[in-house]
Amino acid sequence: MHPRYFDFLESQAASISDVAVRGAIITRVAKVHREVLATTANVRGNADLSAQGKTKEARSFLGKRAADLIRAQAIVQRLAARVDQKRAKIELPQVDKTDAAAGRLNVV
Secondary structure, eight states: OOHHHHHHHHHHHTTOSOHHHHHHHHHHHHHHHHHHHHHHHHHHHOTTSOHHHHHHHHHHHHHHTHHHHHHHHHHHHHHHHHHHHHHHHOOOOOOOTTOHHHHHTTOO
16 A cells, blocks of 8 residues: 555544544554555465465455454544545635626626
C-alpha cells in the first residue's frame, strides 16, 4: 500500500483530542492493515499452493483475524463519519452584491 495511505490515516486520527484513543486507533488499524497486506503478498507469492490452496490460506488468516478486522472497519467508518460531518459544515462565503464579476456570472 502506498505510504501516503498510512499518512492520511494518521492525519485523520490526529484530529481526535484524546491521546490514548488516538494512539490506539493508529496502532490498531495500521497494524491490522499491514498484517493483511503482508499475508496477502506471502500467499500470492507461495508457489507451492494451488489457486484453491491460496484461497483457503487467505480465508484461514482472515478468519483468525476477523475480530480485529471488524474493529478496524468500525474505526474507519467512525472517522469517515467525522469527515462527512466536517464537510457538511463547510459553506461557501457570501457573494458581495456589489461585485461586478459575480453579477456578470449571475451568481448573485
